[in-house]
Amino acid sequence: MDITLVLGDNPGPYTGAGNNTYLISGKTPTLVDAATGKASHLDALAAALGSAELTQVLVTHAHPDHAEGCEPIAARWPKAVFRKMPWPERDDRQSVEFQPIADGELIPVGDGVLTTVHTPGHAPDHLCFFDEKDGTVFCADLVVLGSSVVIPISRGGSLTQYLESLRRVRDLSPTRMLPAHGPVIDAPGPVIDGYLKHRQRREDQIVDVLRAGVRQPDAIVERLYQGIRAELRLLARESVLAHLIKLQDEGRVRVDGEEWALS
Ligand SMILES: [Zn+2]
Incomplete structure (x- = not known):
């Protein structure tokens, strides 16, 4: 596939250096992700397209940071079709009409085909x-x-599902991964294994802390993330909660109000 990285140019605390979007050139010029619609992103996309017309955005x-750019892209490339897996409450926030994509669908892009993998x-x-x-x-x-992915437990995140998704992609034996943030991942297998190990280590630590009688998420954060910067504390709390809910789903911990304990 003929792939061009087009930078979203939207750096920030949650986006790192900004989002990566990818233009796949060919018969069906397709952009993977819309970023936030910065003028510099749209100009870079126009330059990458040259005389071609953008026909599809996945x-x-x-x-x-992945979807807000849809509206300005639609305004500049009116023939483009926008597609995603539905998340009705969130999709409503964008003015474009999304065509739904299902898991396992084969989508013509550029001069090839991509298979969707629900993760x-x-x-x-x-x-x-x-x-x-x-x-x-x-x-x-x-x-x-170089960073770990946030599981926003209060906004549709699930650590159990996330770990299954990591295993699902690892089972595809990918040769490289093109992420929405940061550099190309040339050795996906070991990177995914490292991610799985990191989460397992974190889970083991949380079980140890619970065993020591610490019961409240904030107190667990205090133990596990000593000296954490104030602005990262909420993220750390989300991560601890994600683990606690996974352990609860597995019947290994129970919760009573704000108090968590091993079963
Ligand atoms: Zn995201």
């Missing part, structure tokens, strides 16, 4: 796109090199 999930966990509608020919996976927010 949105990996409804988080604003919930970070978001319920999260999709990866897999090029079976060369093993490339557009992995969106499933994996970001």
Whole structure:
């Protein structure tokens, strides 16, 4: 596939250096993710398209740094069709009409075909796109090199689903992953294994802390993330809660109000 990285140019605390979007050139010029619609992003996209017309935008999930650019892209390239897996409450926030994509669908892009892989966990509608020919996976927010992915437990996140999604993509034996943030991942297998190990270690630590009689999420954060910066504390709390809910789903912990304990 003929893939051009087009930078979203939207750096920030949650987006790192900003979002990556990918233009796949060919018969069906397709953009993977819309970023936020910065003028510099649209100009870079226009330059990458040259004389071609953008016909399709695949949105990996409804988080604003991936979807907000849909409206300005639609205004500039009126022939483009926008597609994503539905997440009705969130999709309503964008003015464009999304055509639904299902898990396992084969989508013509550029001069090839991508297979959709539903990978919930970070978001319920999260999709990866897999090029079976060369093993490339557009992995969106499933994996970001050098950082761990947020599981927003109060907004549709699920650690249980996220771990299943990581295993599902690893089982595809991808040769490289193109993420929505950060650099290309050239050795996906070991990176995914590292992610799984990291979450397992965190879970073991939380079980140990519970065993020591610490019961409240904030107190668990205090123990596990000593000296954490105030602005990251909420994220750490979400992560601890994500683990507690996974353990609860497995029947290994129970909750009474704000108090968590091993079963
Ligand atoms: Zn996201």
